[in-house]
Amino acid sequence: MAETIPASVVAAAARWPDRPAIEEGGAVSSFAALEAARRTAARAFIAAGIDKGDRVAIWAPNxxxxIVAAIGLQSAGAVLVPLNTRFKGREAGQILRASGAKLLVTVRGFLGFDYPAMLAGEDLPDLEGLVILRGDAGTDLAWETFLARGAAVGEAAxxxxxxAVGPDDPCDMLFTSGTTGLPKGVVSHHGQTVRTIETWSSVVGLTEWDRFLVVNPFFHSFGYKAGWLACLxxxxxxxxxxxxxxxRLLDRIEREKVSVLPGAPTVYQSLLGDGGYRMRDISSLRLAVTGAASVPVDLIRRMISDLKFDVVLTAYGLTEAPVVTMxxxxxxxxTIANRCGRPIPGIEVICADAAGAEVPPGTEGEVLVRGYNVMAGYFENEAATREAIDGAGWLHTGDIGVMDERGYLKITDRKKDMFIVGGFNCYPAEIENIILSRRDVAQAAVVGIPDARMGEVAKAILVPAKGAVIEKDEFLAWCRANMxxxxxxxxVEILDALPLTASGKVQKFMLR
Structure with a gap:
């Protein structure tokens, strides 16, 4: 097994040179062609002055x-920083500053968005340039021009x-927010990432004959690591x-004989709710992997009976440890609906009490994880790293769970206030910080509320500033424009005061 992500591309090209690696819009790239593209992109990043350890951000859709940009920058020793395509300029700017990204690889025109224009007015002292993958490059550098400049760097270099890139070098930095609302860069190394996803791929039974439709976004570990990297x-x-x-999904499943379709429960609920699958040949589907939210037993049954999946699996992971149980x-x-599986091979998982001691099966406790799948730490944040990973190497997930007698984990609650919207983690403090930038808001609290389609959605509870009047429709429109x-x-609900504890903290359980 290769020990770095770029080495995995080299190995794949040697083993399956003529098999399709990436298919998009009718264009097919073999593993041999992908390896050639990797070398070209690596030379371009080196020519652009990217050194080992530099951070390079990608803000683009699947x-x-x-993929070529990611494996190219990683081949040059750089660290990948994916940006959420749903971000607005303020959110993207925050990640670019926190990571110290030297280069941004992005697009113009996706769903009508101009990502570079969104960054206007953002203070980005470390950012030296933008490369435009698709769309009008304008005054920025077009991807083709960027690649051509790599000719100045020799193949030997x-x-x-x-x-020089080894398994203990960082490969990526995925950002998560937390109780403070400030983003934290989760640093993962090549070796741990490759081993974790090799394990995931083996457990789900992924093969060279599979055709994997990656609808999970590449900026998320589900689309990146348990997506295109698993394919590699x-x-x-x-x-x-x-x-x-x-x-579109049904078109591709039928036309391109898709066999693997992982996703959040909302993906399958939407396909079943649409009803169009009844008129399609979707017999090629064989494997689904879901999670990230509660999964109804009936959904699992219908995925097998109606969508014709042979295998449906659930899993549990988090940015700090992409795969924990399966x-x-x-x-x-x-079991699949009500449990998130057993620890993956080579990983330790326990439910622990407040002192960190393992609790008996059937007893609730915080989920702790130890093993090769755990992050290296938070970027330039030793205090947060020490808080998350204790002296014995246990990652404290903040999730509350129960381990049954069989060793299967069930997540019962979240220690933190995080909630999940259609598979995406939402951190109230981050949303509250954005809302509090409005001068007409004195206090803000955000909680997750049930939603039939998305699982949960955000609700804001506001206390207006003295003399201010908050119009609900205007506020909700402002939120959509700014996050x-x-x-x-x-x-949104407007109150005269928020329920507080004696120490002045908002009692969110009362708001829920």
Missing amino acids: MAEW AAARLA LKGAACLPEAVFDTT CGVDDDPE ANYKAPRQ
Whole structure:
């Protein structure tokens, strides 16, 4: 097994040179072609002055160039920083500053967005340039021009840079927010990432004959690591999908004989709710992997009976440890829906009390994880790292769970206030910080409320500033304009005061 992500591309090209690696919009790139593209991109990043350890951000939808840019920058020893395509300029600017990104690889025109224009007015002292993958480059550098400049770097120099990248070097930095609302960069190393996703791919049974439709966004570990990287490791064809649309998905499943379709429960609920699957040949579907929210038993049954999946699995992970537990191919629908599986091979998982001691099976406790899948730490934030990973190496997830007698985990609650909207983690403090930038808001609290389609959505509870009048429709429209749509509150309530504890903290359980 290769020990770095770029080395995995080299290995895949040697093992499956002529098999399809990426298929998008009718264009097919073999593993041999992907390896050639990796070398070209690596030379371009080196020519652009990217050194080992530099951070390079990608702000773009699922597309072939995203993968090429990622493996190219990683081949040069740089650290990938994915940006959420739903971010607005303020949110993206915050991540670019926190990571110290030297280069931004992005697009213009996706869903009508001009990402570079969104950054106007943002203070980005470390950012030296923008590269435009698709769309009008304007005064910025077009991807083709960027790649052509790599000709100034010799193949030997690029090979030497690749050889200097080892399993203990950082490969990516995915950002998560928390109780403070400030983003934290989760640093993962090549070796741990490759080993974790190799394990995930083996447990789900991914093969070189699979055709994997990646609708999960590449900026998320579900679309990046348990998506295109899993395809690389097992020789499967990666079919990127930029926009979730049930008709488009059914078109591709039928036309391109998709066999693997992981996603949040909302993906399958939308396909079943649409009803169009009844008129389609979707017999090629064989494997689904879901999670990230509660999964109804009936949904699992219908995925097998109506959508014709042979295997449906659930799993549990988090940005700090992308895969923690997984169900197996022999588990029944009740287990798959009500449990998130057993620890993956080589990983320790316990439920612990407040002192960190393991509690007996059937008893609630905080989920602790130890093993090769755990992050290296938070970027330039030793205090937060020490808070998350204790002296014995246990990652404190903040999730509350129960381990049954069989060793299967069930998540019962979240220690933090995080809620999940359509598979995306939402952190109230982050949303509240954005809302509090409005001068007409004195206090703000955000909670997750049930939603039939998305699982949960945000609701804002506001206390107006003295003398201010907050119009609900205007406020909700402002939220949509100033934060990613999955974060934006769908409801708002205006109160004279928030319920507080004796120490002045908001009692969110009362608001819920």
